[in-house]
Amino acid sequence: MKYIGTRNPNIISEASKAVLKGICEDGGLFMPDKIPTMDKSLEELVNLSYQELAYEVMKLYMNDYTEDELKYCINNAYDSKFDTDVIAPLVKQNDVSILELFHGRTLAFKDMALSILPYLMKTAAKKNGIDKEIVILTATSGDTGKAALEGFADVEGTRIMVFFPEDGVSPVQKLQMVTQEGKNTCVVGIKGNFDDAQSAVKSIFTDPELIKELDDKGFMFSSANSINIGRLVPQVVYYFYAYMQMVRSGEIKLGEKINFTVPTGNFGNILAGYYAKCMGLPVNKFICASNDNKVLYDFFKTGTYDKNREFMVTVSPSMDILISSNLERLLCKLTSPEKTKELMASLAKEGKYSVDIKNDEIVGEFATKDETFKAIKDMYEKTGYVLDTHTAVAYAAYEKYKVETKDETKTVIVSTASPYKFTKDVLCAIDSKYESGDALELMTELENISKVSIPEPIKGIESRPVLHNNVCEKDGIKNFVREKLN
Ligand SMILES: *Cc1c(COP(=O)(O)O)cnc(C)c1O
Numbered sequence: 001m002k003y004i005g006t007r008n009p010n011i012i013s014e015a016s017k018a019v020l021k022g023i024c025e026d027g028g029l030f031m032p033d034k035i036p037t038m039d040k041s042l043e044e045l046v047n048l049s050y051q052e053l054a055y056e057v058m059k060l061y062m063n064d065y066t067e068d069e070l071k072y073c074i075n076n077a078y079d080s081k082f083d084t085d086v087i088a089p090l091v092k093q094n095d096v097s098i099l100e101l102f103h104g105r106t107l108a109f110k111d112m113a114l115s116i117l118p119y120l121m122k123t124a125a126k127k128n129g130i131d132k133e134i135v136i137l138t139a140t141s142g143d144t145g146k147a148a149l150e151g152f153a154d155v156e157g158t159r160i161m162v163f164f165p166e167d168g169v170s171p172v173q174k175l176q177m178v179t180q181e182g183k184n185t186c187v188v189g190i191k192g193n194f195d196d197a198q199s200a201v202k203s204i205f206t207d208p209e210l211i212k213e214l215d216d217k218g219f220m221f222s223s224a225n226s227i228n229i230g231r232l233v234p235q236v237v238y239y240f241y242a243y244m245q246m247v248r249s250g251e252i253k254l255g256e257k258i259n260f261t262v263p264t265g266n267f268g269n270i271l272a273g274y275y276a277k278c279m280g281l282p283v284n285k286f287i288c289a290s291n292d293n294k295v296l297y298d299f300f301k302t303g304t305y306d307k308n309r310e311f312m313v314t315v316s317p318s319m320d321i322l323i324s325s326n327l328e329r330l331l332c333k334l335t336s337p338e339k340t341k342e343l344m345a346s347l348a349k350e351g352k353y354s355v356d357i358k359n360d361e362i363v364g365e366f367a368t369k370d371e372t373f374k375a376i377k378d379m380y381e382k383t384g385y386v387l388d389t390h391t392a393v394a395y396a397a398y399e400k401y402k403v404e405t406k407d408e409t410k411t412v413i414v415s416t417a418s419p420y421k422f423t424k425d426v427l428c429a430i431d432s433k434y435e436s437g438d439a440l441e442l443m444t445e446l447e448n449i450s451k452v453s454i455p456e457p458i459k460g461i462e463s464r465p466v467l468h469n470n471v472c473e474k475d476g477i478k479n480f481v482r483e484k485l486n
Contacts, residue, residue, distance in 0.1 A: 001032050001033060001034055001036055001060070001061070001063055002014065002032075002033050003015060003018040003030040003031060003032060003033070003229060004030070004031065004032075004033045004337065005024040005026060005028040005029070005030065005337065006024075006028040006029045006030075006031055006328050006329055006331075006332040006337055006340050006344075007024070007026050007027065007028030007332075007337055007340055007341035007344060008024070008026055008028060008337055008341065009033075009336075009337045011024050011025070011026070011028065011030075013030055014063075014064045015061060015062045015063055015064050015065065015229070016062070016064050016065060016120075016123070016124035016127050016128060017124070017128060018030040018228075018229045018230075019062075019117075019120050019121055019124045019222075019228065019229060019230035020121065020124045020125060020128065020130065020134070020220075020222055021222065022205065022221070022222040022223030022225075022227060022228040023202065023205045023206070023223055023227050023228070025206060025208075026206070027202060027205075027206045027344070028328070028337070028340070028341070028344075029227050029229075029325070029326070029328055029329055030229045031229070031329045031332060031333070032061065035275055035278040035279060035333075036060035036061065036279060037279055037280055038056070038057075038060070038240075038279045038280045038281070039060070040056055042243075042244075042247075042254050042255065042282075043254065045240060045244060046244045046247050046248065046254065047244075047248070048244070050078055050086065050087040050088060050237070050238075050241055051074050051075060051078050051087075053237055053240055053241055053244070054074045054078065054234070054237045055070060055071060055074055057233075057236050057237045057240060057276075057279075058070060058074070058233055058234065058236075058237065060279075061229075061233040061236075062120070062233065064127070065120075065123060065124075065127075069123050069127070072119070072123070073116055073119035073120050073123060074116065076116075076119055077115040077116035077119055077234075078115065078116070081104060081105050081111075081115060082103045082104050082111075082115075083103050083455070083456070084103050087103065087241075088100065088101055088103070088112065088238045088241055088242070089103070089245075090242055090245040090246065090249070090412070091385075092249070092251070093379065093382075093383045093385045094379060094382050094383050094385075095411075096261075096395065096398065096411050096412070096413050097242075097245075097246060097251060097410070097411070097412045097413070098385075098387075098391070098412070098413045098415045099238065099242045099412050099413065099414050099415055100415050101238060101414065101415060101416055102388075102415065102416065102417050102418040104147070105147075105150050105457050106143065106146040106147045106150050106176060106457065107417060107418040107420060107421050107455055107457060107458065108143035108146075108147060108318070108416060108417040108418070108421065109143075109235075109269065109414070109415075109416040109417065110143045110144045110146075110147035110148075111147050111150070111151075112234060112235060112237075112238060113226075113230070113231040113232070113233075113234040113235050114144070114147035114148050114150070114151040114224060114231070115147075115151055116230075116234050117148075117151060117224060117228070117230045117231060117234070118151045118152050118155045118158070120230045121134065121158070121222065121230065122155065122156075122157065122158075125157065130220070131218075132215070132218055132219055132220040133157055133158065133159060133218055133219050133220075134157060134158045134159070134219075134220055134221075134222050135158075135159045135160075135161065135214070135219050135220065135221050135222070135481075135485065136148065136152055136158060136159065136160040136161070136221075136222055136223065136224045137161050137163075137201045137204060137205070137221055137222075137223060137224075137481065138160065138161065138162045138163065138201070138223070138224045138225060139163050139164075139194060139197035139198040139200070139201045139225060140162055140163065140164045140169075140177075140194070140197070141164075141165070141168070141169070141194040141265060141266075141317060141318045141319070141320055141321060142164065142168070142169040142170065142173040142317050142318045143173065143318045143416075143417065143421075144224065144225060144226075145162040145163075145164050145173075145177050145187070146173065146176040146177050146180070148160060148162060148224035149162055149177065149180045149182065149185050149187070150180075151224070152182075152184070152185070152224070153180065153181065153182030153184065153185055154182045154183060154184060155184070158184060159184045159185075159186070159219075160182075160184060160185050160186065160224070161186040161187075161188065161481065161484065162177060162185075162186070162187045162188065163188050163190050163197040163200070163201065163472075163477060164177060164187070164188070164189060164190065164197070165189075165190060165192060165193045165194055165196075165197065166189035166190060166191055166471060167313075168193055168194065168313055168317055168320060169317055170317060170421060170422050170424075170425075170439070171424075171439040171440065172420065172421050172422070172423065172439065172440070172458060172461065173317070173318075173421060174189075175440075175461050175462065175464070176421075176458065176461065177468070178466045178467065178468045178469065179461065179464040179465065179466060179467060180467065180468065181467065185468075186468070186470070186484060187468035187470065188468070188470040188471070188472050188477075188480060189470065189471045189472070190471070190472050190473070190474050190477065191471070191472070191473050191474055192473075192474030193311050193313075193320065194265075194320060194321050195307075195311070195321060195322050195323050196474040197474070197477070198225065198266075198321075198323065198325065199323070200474065200475075200477035200478060201223070201225070201477070202227070203478070204221065204477070204478055204481060205221055205223065207478070210478065210481075210482065213482070214482075214485055217485065217486075219485055225266070225325070226266050226267075226268030226269075226325065226326055227325050227326070231268060232268060232271065232272050232275070232326070232329075233272075235268065235269060235272030235273075236272045236273075236275050236276050236279070239260065239272065239273045239276035239277075239281060239283075240276055240281055242260075242412050242414075243258065243281055243282070246258060246410065246412070251410060252410055255282055256282060256410070257282045257283060257284040257409060258282070258283060258284065258409060258410045258411065258412060259283070259284050259285045259286070259287060259398075259407070259409045259410070259411040259412070260273050260283060260285075260286050260287070260411070260412050260414055261286075261287040261289055261365075261394045261395070261397060261398040261401070261411060261412070261413050261414065262286060262287070262288060262289060262394060262414045263289050263316065263319060263390040263391060263393045263394040263397075263414065263416050264288050264289055264290060264296060264319065264324075265318060265319035265320070265321040265324065266321055266324055266325050266326055267288075267296065267324040267325065267326035267327045267330070268325075268326045269414065269416065270286055270288055270362070271326045271327075271329055271330060273286055273414075274286060274330065274361070274362065277361065283361075284407070284409045285361065285362070285363055285401075285407070285409070286361060286362045286363070287362075287363050287365050287394070287397055287398055287401050287411075288300060288362050288363065288364050288365070289365050289366065289367065289393050289394040289396075289397035289398070290319065290364070290365070290366040290367075290393070290397075291312075291314045291315075291316045291319050291320070291366065291367065291368075291369075291372070291393050292312040292314050292366070292368060292369065293311065293312050293314065293319065293320055293321060293322055294364075294366040295307055295309070295322055295324065296324055296327070296364055297364035297365060297366040298364070299327070299364065300362060300363060300364030301364055303354055303355055303356055303357070304352060304353070304354040305327070305347065305352055305353055305354075305355075306351065306352035307322040307323055307347070307351045307352065308351040308352060309322070314369060315369055315372060315373075315389045315422070315425040316372065316389045316390045316392075316393050316422075318390055318416070318417070319390060319393065323347075328340060328344060330362075331343055331355065331357075334357045334359060335355065335357065339355075343355060363401060365397035365398070365400050365401050366393075366397060367392070367393045367396035367397050367400070371396040371400075372389060372392045372393050372396055372429070373392075373425075373428070373429035374396065374429075375387065375392040375393075375395045375396035375399070376389070376392045376426060376429035376430060377429050377430055379392075379395060380430050380449075384450070384451070385450075386419045386426060386430075386446070386449070386450040386452070387415070387419065387426075388415070388416070388417040388418060388419040388421060388422050388426060389417075389419075389422045389425050389426060389429075390416045390417050390422075391413060391414075391415040391416060391417065392429070394413050394414060394415075394416075395413050398411055398413060418455060419446060419450065420443060420446060420454060420455055420458060421458075423439055423440075423442045423443050423446050424437065424438075424439040424442055426446065427442055427445060427446060427449075430449070440461070440462045443458075
């Protein structure tokens, strides 16, 4: 298996080089020319630990890493940084199983991949004899930024710069980022939204002049966004792991198909699930759950992707995205690099494209703010379990899907964040009396009603010193990077 460009099959790369580059020179993304088939039976996988399973899955993609290299990366990533040995526990609540992906240091599923990416990258640099300082540029809708900072802080030979929408993240998300320690970290609020940040960062990666200029100074760029294959591949693991936990608990029989409902923004998480299915994991449907920025819902219903619409700031800010980068990898898988290139050109020029593809494996759904709040309240009243606002979009979407299709297949809700990151909205969903409360003070209240302690990494966050106060216009990102590295 090799990696090819989604817009040009003649761009060919080994895994480690694709991790280092992050994106192709022409703006396309690296993807496997053929998604590998799992070479072990489900029986052989069912009792593996998270780390063991991670090795079985990742070795098929990271195929130029040696066994020792890959195991070193895995064992250093999935350790006591996570607050549970299970790493990604599955809990049954009401009519669904919830895959909790927020037990890492920054309390969002981004930790699942960003705990290992720095190890994959450092190993790749060593293997390929790279002597440059690697500058990680990251656009974030709120959670990637902190997870990337935490992963790369004080990692020798790297610097990390994070761009987040000044007015588009939750108070806890913002505090998590601006209080980040580490000599090699830089955090910048931008006057714009996630799409602005992502477009600016992508344009830096594909600017030959700037790349040359910084190359002369001893720098090379890479990405910690899910455009990097090193983000995507580790995410495939937990789809297998969720399945094995369903089998172990007796919820399903080995071989039985299940559904996954995934709260989606940049289409990275759900695409990893789709890869797991292509590898042989028994999956019936993926429900792609959007918030009011429902470009993906419209795309799966009509075949037309159209970003020409108002950008909405919602209660699930990490999904406030109109340009879903990883959809490009699905398009390429279902059509061809030539066709994908055409579609992406149309997206750049007209802001939209239409395509006639037959895919009944992924179903689009969405949830409004009211539906999201209702999902949080319903789940809490029935079980006492508190969903975060993103996971609640997935749950609400699933309930709609179930009514529409009568599909009774056992379903996993992929839970992407701790409710503590979005305390205020979560509590307001449960009771409007919290509307006047302060987001940070309300954490104690959430602790009382959920019976889940305030997670260690954010305890006392309100009194930590603010270490970053850069602000920049959305058109000024390139210059900011240039000046910072001068
Ligand atoms: C990033 C994020 C998402 C969206 O994931 P994608 O891979 O971008 O689709 C959903 N929920 C939370 C909490 C996130 O941080």
